[in-house]
Amino acid sequence: MTKNELKQWVASLPKVELHLHIEGSLEPELMMALADKHQIALPYANIEEVKQAYNFEDLQSFLDLYYFGASVLKDEDDFYQLMWNYLLKCKEDNVVHVEIMFDPQTHTERGIGFDVFMQGFKRAMQQAEQEWGQSCLLIMSFLRHLTEQSAIQTLESAKPYLNDIIAVGLDSAELGNPPEKFTQVFEMAKELGLKRVAHAGEEGPADYVWGALKALDVHRIDHGVRSIEDPKLIEFLIQSQHPLTVCPLSNTKLKVFSHMQEHNVLQLLDLGLMATINADDPSYFGGYLNDNFFAIIDHLPIQKHQLHQLVINSFNASFMPAEQKRKWLEKIDSY
Numbered sequence: 001m002t003k004n005e006l007k008q009w010v011a012s013l014p015k016v017e018l019h020l021h022i023e024g025s026l027e028p029e030l031m032m033a034l035a036d037k038h039q040i041a042l043p044y045a046n047i048e049e050v051k052q053a054y055n056f057e058d059l060q061s062f063l064d065l066y067y068f069g070a071s072v073l074k075d076e077d078d079f080y081q082l083m084w085n086y087l088l089k090c091k092e093d094n095v096v097h098v099e100i101m102f103d104p105q106t107h108t109e110r111g112i113g114f115d116v117f118m119q120g121f122k123r124a125m126q127q128a129e130q131e132w133g134q135s136c137l138l139i140m141s142f143l144r145h146l147t148e149q150s151a152i153q154t155l156e157s158a159k160p161y162l163n164d165i166i167a168v169g170l171d172s173a174e175l176g177n178p179p180e181k182f183t184q185v186f187e188m189a190k191e192l193g194l195k196r197v198a199h200a201g202e203e204g205p206a207d208y209v210w211g212a213l214k215a216l217d218v219h220r221i222d223h224g225v226r227s228i229e230d231p232k233l234i235e236f237l238i239q240s241q242h243p244l245t246v247c248p249l250s251n252t253k254l255k256v257f258s259h260m261q262e263h264n265v266l267q268l269l270d271l272g273l274m275a276t277i278n279a280d281d282p283s284y285f286g287g288y289l290n291d292n293f294f295a296i297i298d299h300l301p302i303q304k305h306q307l308h309q310l311v312i313n314s315f316n317a318s319f320m321p322a323e324q325k326r327k328w329l330e331k332i333d334s335y
């Protein structure tokens with residue numbers, strides 16, 4: 001198959017996305033429109049200037065813009081529109097199931113409560129489910145640059161909404177904020193019946209992946225590409241089959257890898273780790289799920305069976321009910 005044929009084929013497959021920050025799907029157009037609506041001054045004259053600002057040195061330089069961008073989200077309708085726009089992309093990209101992260105503290109710190117953003121998110125999710133059968137789950141992520149006490153308060157505020165939240169996660173500035181800092185709140189989440197994921201081994205060392213596995217008892221590792229630096233960890237991940245939600249465009253934009261040709265996702269997959277492909281923050285990193293597949297097809301010597309494995313892995317790595325999983329896997333087998 002040519003690269004173009006591989007792209008068409010992967011685009012046509014039903015897919016799952018497991019590492020997507022809804023605040024990172026805020027497109028410059030919606031950012032400008034909401035700034036206008038709420039009379040918020042942005043340091044950009046037009047959409048081109050917003051896009052030009054998306055030139056990042058590292059994770060922190062991205063996070064600064066990402067939190068700033070989120071400040072235009074204020075009322076229920078804003079959160080509805082944000083979610084709705086992303087779910088339309090899922091339909092376009094054939095993403096039949098998605099597990100979406102949101103950062104409550106980014107909003108509660110500005111005085112915007114769970115009642116506002118949860119209602120907006122839910123309205124869009126219900127509409128997409130009714131209109132084209134979109135399947136989606138929500139993951140509540142704690143900001144690791146804040147204290148564990150703040151995460152505990154956030155979990156407390158989320159209690160009336162736990163029926164709509166499948167898991168807790170951990171994101172934001174990794175270096176200096178190891179998983180162990182959040183042992184207690186993850187234990188509390190586990191007792192409440194929530195599943196657990198955490199960003200680890202993106203900018204942080206392989207030790208942070210061990211920390212997420214041991215101290216937080218996570219089901220999946222978000223990113224995890226630096227696991228490759230520790231052979232014992234790689235051996236463990238092959239045995240345990242903890243999924244890694246890898247994000248190729250994110251990793252090159254934030255200079256985790258200097259070029260897509262250097263990306264190690266194929267290496268991880270061929271070693272037998274449960275690697276998956278995801279978009280992370282599509283509006284900031286230059287593409288949605290299909291674009292991430294296209295980027296690895298363009299720059300890595302990937303073959304059809306490896307793409308197939310990546311897609312199957314994300315179904316298996318998802319939190320969707322077993323029966324739903326079985327049906328989709330049967331369908332994909334016929335592609």
Ligand code: HPA
Nearest residue numbers: 021171172173199280281
């Ligand atoms: N890493 C850490 N925090 C984040 C990311 C990421 O890739 N995206 C949004 N918040």
Ligand code: ZN
Nearest residue numbers: 021171222280
């Ligand atoms: Zn992320």
